[in-house]
Amino acid sequence: MNIIILLLVASLSVAIIFLIAFIWAxxxxxxxxxxxxxxxxxxxxxxxxxxxNNIESNN
Structure with a gap:
């Protein structure tokens, strides 16, 4: 259960960082x-x- 909470916090942190970078740009x-x-x-x-025409001229 701890790993799910850790992954959830990590993914939300990355998403927020990308959102801030997009808004800044x-x-x-x-x-x-x-x-x-x-x-x-x-x-x-x-x-x-x-x-x-190329195919017909080659025949």
Whole structure:
């Protein structure tokens, strides 16, 4: 029974530490990225190769 209480306390401690780290990162505006959505449309899409024509030309 003691090990269950110990594991419960340990897991809750780790969860609270990660929650505090997440809240700190959000308040520090680490997840704010206003520039990338504006330039995302400028990136070229990868061209799709026509596999069917390649296979037919090899036969």
């Amino acid at each position: 959000v308040k520090d505006e680490q997840y704010n990225d206003c520039q990338t959505p504006a330039i995302r449309m400028l990136f070229d899409d990868e061209k799709i190769k026509n596999v069917k």
